[in-house]
Amino acid sequence: MTRKHKCYACNGSGALFPCEPSCHISALRHPWIVVEKCDSCDRFPDDLSAAMTYFRIAGWFLCTDSGEHALADARTRRVS
Numbered sequence: 001m002t003r004k005h006k007c008y009a010c011n012g013s014g015a016l017f018p019c020e021p022s023c024h025i026s027a028l029r030h031p032w033i034v035v036e037k038c039d040s041c042d043r044f045p046d047d048l049s050a051a052m053t054y055f056r057i058a059g060w061f062l063c064t065d066s067g068e069h070a071l072a073d074a075r076t077r078r079v080s
Helices: 046-052
Strands: 015-019 030-039 058-063 069-073
Touching: 015 046, 030 046, 030 058, 046 069
Parallel strands: none
Antiparallel strands: 015 030, 030 069, 058 069
């Protein structure tokens, strides 16, 4: 039997949430949360792909540093 390596950073989910960004995101208000892909296991190509796997409603939102973050509506969590 072959054992799969489980990522210690994300516990094998491939995503980290809720995350605390170091910049300011105007849209970040309850019930929205920041979702990031796990850079350690690199299971998803980007943050939004990770967010859409675990939430039904998610999108890209601008931050004050001109970057983008994936935010998801925490009320729309998919049942695992």
